[in-house]
Amino acid sequence: MPAYNFKPQFADAVASGTKSCTIRPKRKHPTKPGDQLKLYTGMRTKHCRLLRKATCASVQSVRISANGIELDGAKMTAADELALAQADGFTNVAEMLSFFSAVYDGLPIENMELIRWN
Numbered sequence: 001m002p003a004y005n006f007k008p009q010f011a012d013a014v015a016s017g018t019k020s021c022t023i024r025p026k027r028k029h030p031t032k033p034g035d036q037l038k039l040y041t042g043m044r045t046k047h048c049r050l051l052r053k054a055t056c057a058s059v060q061s062v063r064i065s066a067n068g069i070e071l072d073g074a075k076m077t078a079a080d081e082l083a084l085a086q087a088d089g090f091t092n093v094a095e096m097l098s099f100f101s102a103v104y105d106g107l108p109i110e111n112m113e114l115i116r117w118n
Helices: 008-018 078-087 093-103
Strands: 003-006 020-025 035-043 049-065 068-071 108-118
Touching: 003 008, 003 020, 008 035, 035 068, 035 108, 068 078, 078 093
Parallel strands: 003 035
Antiparallel strands: 020 108, 035 049, 049 068, 049 108
């Protein structure tokens, strides 16, 4: 059962269900559709809290660059990028790109996966 940890800024959105996906580096043992996910905040601390359990709906390859987002090698439309950013807990695409650039030391970011759940 794959477990994912979320930063405190995303915890309420994960718990409420308004955040329905995450973008992460590919794992040695990849998450697959149908896997039962455990979504936490504060893992490996005394403040660890299970936010929810969910079923993985899909996993897609992601590339994020200053020129846009590609899913499974296809460039997303601006409308689809906005929908993805909002599903991932961001207000807009610029906020999402800024977050990923800061966390992963710049763009582009490759070898990532978009994991959606329900």
